[in-house]
Amino acid sequence: xxxxNNDRSKFPELDDAGNALIDLTxxxxxxxxxxxxxxxxxxxxxxxLTVTGDEIVESRTHVGYLHRGxxxxxxxxxxxxxxxxxxxxxxxxxxxxxxxxxxxxxxxxGIEVPETAQWLRMLAxxxxxxxxxxxxxxxxxxxxALGLGYQxxxxxxxxxxxxxxxxxxxxxxxxxxxPGGVRGLLPNxxxxxxxxxxxLVDEFLPNVWDLIYTNSVFKKRAKGLAVIxxxxxxxxGIYGPAARAAGIMRxxxxxxxxxxxxxxDFEPFTTDESDVFARSLVRWHDxxxxxxxxxxxxxxxxxxxxxxxxxxxxMHWKIPKGETYVKCESSRGEYGMYLVTDGxxxxxxxxxxxxxxxxxxxxxxxxxxxxxxxxAAIMVSLATCPxxxxx
Amino acid sequence: xxxxxxxxxxHFPINDIDLRKKSxxxxxxxxxxxxxxxxxxxxxxxxxxxxxxxAVDWIEENRFQLTYLISNPDNFTExxxxxxxxxxxxxxxxxxxxxxxxxxxxxxxxEMFGINFPNSPRVNESFILxxxxxxxxxxxxxxxxxxxxETYFPRPGRSTNDPAKHMKSKLYPxx
Numbered sequence: 001x002x003x004x005n006n007d008r009s010k011f012p013e014l015d016d017a018g019n020a021l022i023d024l025t026x027x028x029x030x031x032x033x034x035x036x037x038x039x040x041x042x043x044x045x046x047x048x049l050t051v052t053g054d055e056i057v058e059s060r061t062h063v064g065y066l067h068r069g070x071x072x073x074x075x076x077x078x079x080x081x082x083x084x085x086x087x088x089x090x091x092x093x094x095x096x097x098x099x100x101x102x103x104x105x106x107x108x109x110g111i112e113v114p115e116t117a118q119w120l121r122m123l124a125x126x127x128x129x130x131x132x133x134x135x136x137x138x139x140x141x142x143x144x145a146l147g148l149g150y151q152x153x154x155x156x157x158x159x160x161x162x163x164x165x166x167x168x169x170x171x172x173x174x175x176x177x178x179p180g181g182v183r184g185l186l187p188n189x190x191x192x193x194x195x196x197x198x199x200l201v202d203e204f205l206p207n208v209w210d211l212i213y214t215n216s217v218f219k220k221r222a223k224g225l226a227v228i229x230x231x232x233x234x235x236x237g238i239y240g241p242a243a244r245a246a247g248i249m250r251x252x253x254x255x256x257x258x259x260x261x262x263x264x265d266f267e268p269f270t271t272d273e274s275d276v277f278a279r280s281l282v283r284w285h286d287x288x289x290x291x292x293x294x295x296x297x298x299x300x301x302x303x304x305x306x307x308x309x310x311x312x313x314x315m316h317w318k319i320p321k322g323e324t325y326v327k328c329e330s331s332r333g334e335y336g337m338y339l340v341t342d343g344x345x346x347x348x349x350x351x352x353x354x355x356x357x358x359x360x361x362x363x364x365x366x367x368x369x370x371x372x373x374x375x376a377a378i379m380v381s382l383a384t385c386p387x388x389x390x391x
Numbered sequence: 392x393x394x395x396x397x398x399x400x401x402h403f404p405i406n407d408i409d410l411r412k413k414s415x416x417x418x419x420x421x422x423x424x425x426x427x428x429x430x431x432x433x434x435x436x437x438x439x440x441x442x443x444x445x446a447v448d449w450i451e452e453n454r455f456q457l458t459y460l461i462s463n464p465d466n467f468t469e470x471x472x473x474x475x476x477x478x479x480x481x482x483x484x485x486x487x488x489x490x491x492x493x494x495x496x497x498x499x500x501x502e503m504f505g506i507n508f509p510n511s512p513r514v515n516e517s518f519i520l521x522x523x524x525x526x527x528x529x530x531x532x533x534x535x536x537x538x539x540x541e542t543y544f545p546r547p548g549r550s551t552n553d554p555a556k557h558m559k560s561k562l563y564p565x566x
Binding site: 017018063064067069071072073075076107232234235236237250255256322323324325336338340348349351353357358361362363390 | 409411412414415417439440441442443445446447448456458460464467469471490491492494495496512518519520521528529531533535
């Protein structure tokens with residue numbers, strides 16, 4: 001009679017190097033590819049799973065389906081020409097890329113950004129976070145086939161994209177933040193229209209709570225799934241909501257306040273359970289907090305003022321030789337950019353460090369071992385964004 | 392950061408110090424001393440979080456710069472450790488025993504820059520590219536435009552115009 005040992009920690013057996021002892025000719029195992037077009041995969045990447053029965057025993061992350069060599073391309077472009085490229089480093093939330101590249105350039109060129117522009121940058125970054133979370137929060141339930149909340153979230157997200165279109169001219173890619181400041185002040189009546197949208201988010205929050213977090217199927221599947229131990233946070237380099245769900249405060253806005261975040265009253269939510277449910281819960285609280293932060297920004301920001309510091313002609317702008325690392329908090333966690341310049345009009349090296357780099361590779365490969373094949377969408381709980389891995 | 396750099400100077404021969412900002416500094420160290428320094432910073436000075444590892448190709452100096460960026464989660468400071476290696480013998484000791492995710496960076500650097508990290512897990516597995524048979528693409532001497540022209544068949548029906556001549560012919564066809 002077939003019996004199963006519920007302690008899965010010793011399965012599969014590992015060799016001395018830590019590799020799983022899997023004999024594919026034994027007919028006990030099956031190779032299964034999830035992605036690159038699987039709906040549970042957040043963008044075009046794939047997981048090469050080895051399964052036995054319905055249990056995953058090994059996972060290999062494969063990226064490269066979106067690789068266009070962004071970092072290499074930027075080495076052949078002037079700094080201002082890098083912006084249309086850098087925003088594509090994360091399609092879902094492009095604004096942190098603009099902010100980081102601008103900040104790196106400003107730091108190395110010694111440019112002070114005007115106060116009004118800094119508030120407007122904060123607003124753009126928080127609106128970007130809001131529109132991502134409106135998809136991510138209900139999207140986690142969507143991976144367990146509870147798709148209704150995702151439709152609600154996408155509706156409100158579209159309204160936030162309307163505000164972006166009004167502010168920047170673009171819905172997905174904005175290029176609003178440029179070296180020295182931003183491209184424009186708020187249009188007339190913008191604050192009122194954004195406030196109307198925020199009221200819809202206020203209504204959405206309790207509805208999505210009732211739909212997802214009190215749902216017994218979601219709780220049964222997400223609680224206890226893919227637990228990240230606390231000690232992994234620094235060992236692997238886990239950031240943002242995934243770290244805060246493990247009880248470790250990781251939020252650049254708090255630990256390294258940039259722009260005017262030190263003038264905003266907010267406290268990121270943390271919990272200890274560290275499973276898929278906890279990570280989703282942290283994001284629900286993040287969504288609530290983002291609405292509050294946007295309201296505070298709108299109330300505190302100056303109505304008028306300089307929005308751009310003078311810069312040299314951007315087509316011939318040479319940045320002094322140097323290097324720096326600048327970071328901000330994206331919806332997925334710490335998001336950093338390392339820029340090396342050689343005194344020419346083009347970057348010597350641009351390197352993006354997004355949380356997905358470790359989340360989707362070393363962390364996910366580890367978390368998927370012993371998971372049920374139907375739960376491979378735990379990668380959604382890590383909010384991975386493939387373009388920031390393959391850059 | 393200044394205080395930390397002074398402590399490091401007492402133990403390791405570092406140079407090219409750049410106190411970039413209050414919470415960020417860069418230092419350079421010889422290739423042979425880099426991994427012992429990183430280990431020492433991790434175990435004795437709280438730099439236990441690894442942020443990134445990347446390379447810069449200084450082709451005119453015939454060397455690669457490797458930058459290990461590490462952070463101290465207790466005082467929220469970051470330190471960039473630069474190591475210069477010979478471009479002709481692009482090889483560095485692996486640091487996979489120090490941080491559990493660094494092998495992914497080393498694997499990428501092997502593929503994109505051709506820098507080898509012997510004994511690093513899965514370092515020879517392809518990461519992004521499959522079946523790549525020319526020089527590593529992130530080296531400065533890899534020409535993306537030339538590669539595209541040689542590799543991809545030009546699409547029919549396309550022509551290239553000089554913008555200035557084209558606009559002149561459109562706007563002033565009689566001239």
